[in-house]
Amino acid sequence: MENLKIAIGDGFLESFAQIPKAKQKKVMEFVAKFRYNPMASGINYEKINDARDHNFRSVRIDQDYRGIILKPAQGNVYILLWVDKHDDAYDWARSHRCHIHPQTGTLQLVQIVQGDQPETESSQIPAAAKNTPRLFDLSDDTLLSLGVPAENLPRIKDLISVEDLEAVEKTLPIEAFEALYLLAAGTSLDEVLIDYASKTVTKDVNTEDFAEALNQDASRRRFYVVGDEMELLEMLEAPLERWRVFLHPSQRRLIARHWSGPVRVLGGAGTGKTVVAMHRAKWLASQLTGPSDRILFTTFTSNLAVDIQENLRKICSAQEFQRIDVQHIDAWIVDCLKRLEYHLRVVYPNGKDSEYEQCWSLAEGLINPSLGLPTSFFREEWERVILPQSIRSRQAYLTASRIGRGVPLTRKQRADIWPVFEEMRIQLTQRKLTTIEDAAFDIIAMLDSGSNIKPYRSIVVDEGQDFGPEMLVLLRRLVPENEDDLFIVGDGHQRIYHRKAALGRCGINIRGRGKKLKINYRTTEEIRRFATRILEGIAIDDMDESLDTLMDYRSLMHGDYPDVHQFSSINDESKWVAEKIESLISSGMLSQDICLVARTNTLLEEFQSQFQSMGIEIRKLSRQVPDNRNLPGIRLATMHRVKGLEFKAVFMVAINHNIVPLRIGTTTQDSTEVNLRDQNERALFHVAATRAIKYLSISAHGKASEYFSI
Ligand SMILES: Nc1ncnc2c1ncn2[C@@H]1O[C@H](COP(=O)(O)OP(=O)(O)OP(=O)(O)O)[C@@H](O)[C@H]1O
Structure with missing residues (x-):
């Protein structure tokens, strides 16, 4: 036809x-x-x-x-x-x-406002007094270019508050409402025009x-x-998976085009960074011509990589899908080591008896007490200075940059401290072990000496804020400097693993290609505001040595304010949570759309046994097994584990004093380190709270966290 x-x-x-x-x-x-x-x-x-x-x-x-x-x-x-x-x-x-907007040419769907429609909410707004300041002081041409239909102009120009604007939402095309809402919330006209104004305001539509x-x-x-x-x-x-096809123009603009070099996309939680990254990977795969050209899509956390793989399968053709390797960065490094027949096993600093901690406690034996430095200082120095810079010799340590560390050290002190780190490496090597940072730097060295590691045509990175310098340098080396080489999405406000790197310092030059997403698609504005307050006043970087802000980030959905409750015991808290869950389920929510989040595994286990004794079906989220949302049961997860996920209802439980922020096991006195840890804990709280789509509850038992007063 x-x-x-x-x-x-x-x-x-x-x-x-x-x-x-x-x-x-x-x-x-x-x-x-x-x-x-x-x-x-x-x-x-x-x-x-x-x-x-x-x-x-x-x-x-x-x-x-x-x-x-x-x-x-x-x-x-x-x-x-x-x-x-x-x-x-x-x-x-x-x-x-x-209708087709006569100035912008856009197809618009709206609720009818005019004439004899007494039932529309908009018509309930009384006309404002003549001398009351109006919400917008914009010309007709500007309003038209933002997609406001001509017949709505008088009404829009008469609005005096954001509440008035919200009342006429349905009578406006979505793009016009969004642009006006952002303006009302304080986004500058210039910025709104960049994202929303039609480039083709014409009389000839x-x-x-x-x-x-x-x-x-x-x-x-x-x-x-x-x-x-x-x-x-x-x-x-899959009718609710709107992200598969209905992209925001600010998202679409990032996806289907060639970029002359690396791109970095910022955006607060829920702004669709992962969605954009997935569509970008699909588009890149569709552009490949060479028979062996491939794309790497990498993330920081393992369960996010599993979700992304599944979602890519839904939006890609079979040919596109088979050209994209999806793997979280640690798994990629470990696989690469195997391919290179490098016989060290990567171990992590978790758990008292882990091999990593055994090596560390032997290294700690070499601490000279006369130096007067607390043991926590050595561990922090190892994690913040030695590993990220791949310092492997005493000489290199004597001249290494220690920017960001609170306690200054003389050359002599550095020399006295060095044996501890040297011993740590000896202990690891004797057991045929290594750290993820050293492993990444070893791969970089092998690449530099000409090792044949399968190169990629392009790399897409999600959760970029958690990638350490060694990982970013490695990614830079894995893909030739070229058009469309790197596409990195991330959000410094969600950095929860103490890793920090500046793209430019890792050889990734994003000049002119730093972009930002501003509309939250996940969370109601009430939850978003609550979750964002915890980070107010804290300087957060844009992954490239400048500052980022959440001031220009909004949600257009509305709902209830988060519930905040304090209880005298865990029994009372879990009973209240269980009752609330029951009422959500009886109002139609599925149990699998509800998640209980705690700061530590121990607390999660306590809630688990409380719930089990009440006969409530639960499922603990694990790192290894992807969450099958077809299976019923309330999800249980730590704050770290929920990163990248979303649930209709989130219960943040046991937000108790000394638990959030977590003070157990930390002895550091270094004020820089204390601030860093506090920032990290706030980011964790922010991440957990922004997983909620419709309902968020924060509760504590005993003395509540100081974050309660935000
Ligand atoms: N254009 C769109 N239309 C409809 N829904 C969208 C769109 N873009 C994103 N979403 C939805 O918004 C939610 C958040 O998207 P996504 O997970 O990509 O955000 P994010 O910025 O990566 O979030 P976070 O950083 O918090 O993990 C998801 O439910 C996604 O399906």
């Missing part, structure tokens, strides 16, 4: 997700037939009486259900808009319209050319032109 264009609106998927399974099956049957031939004789397009939009038609799904389709008189365009019970579908059609309107970036935010029948059916199989 010539020039046939079939598109689906995000509302169709949203309404489809709400209808019973049996009806969904009928819709899928209809959609398959419709996609094959929208003009098939069995499809009857009924006009809708009283609909303001003369292009709307209803189609029969079965006796009770109807679909609403946009079928303009001109062109061969069909857009699936809504599906519902007969009367509800008709009501929806009567209260909406879909053909407002009947729907095929052309679908090509506009801003239209693709809500409307997706579907390829074949399979693609459409796959979308219906």
